[in-house]
Amino acid sequence: MDSTPHVRPDPRRVAQRLDGNALAGMLDAFAGLDPALLLLTCGHCGRSAALAEWSVEMDAAAAIVRCRGCTRTFATILRRDGGIEVRAAGGSISTPSAV
Numbered sequence: 001m002d003s004t005p006h007v008r009p010d011p012r013r014v015a016q017r018l019d020g021n022a023l024a025g026m027l028d029a030f031a032g033l034d035p036a037l038l039l040l041t042c043g044h045c046g047r048s049a050a051l052a053e054w055s056v057e058m059d060a061a062a063a064i065v066r067c068r069g070c071t072r073t074f075a076t077i078l079r080r081d082g083g084i085e086v087r088a089a090g091g092s093i094s095t096p097s098a099v
Ligand SMILES: [Zn+2]
Pocket: 042, 043, 044, 045, 046, 047, 067, 068, 069, 070, 071, 072
């Protein structure tokens, strides 16, 4: 007899498999938000700081965002066909909790 107790999954923690459209509501928090309010966290050293406190190397084609704590690349932002492409190297971007 199996002595492992049956654990019923918590319905609040069961993930649903959806397509990317499901993120539209969550990502609305970024739209129209002043980028200066974003909090970036380095995936290498864990330093968290507002966007203005990161180091940026920029030319006509691209910008490289570097952590001032460990100097590793956080993201590369490229100009492409009138738009931009963001290549995330590691870490996270969060909005203020009051958004
Ligand atoms: Zn870092």
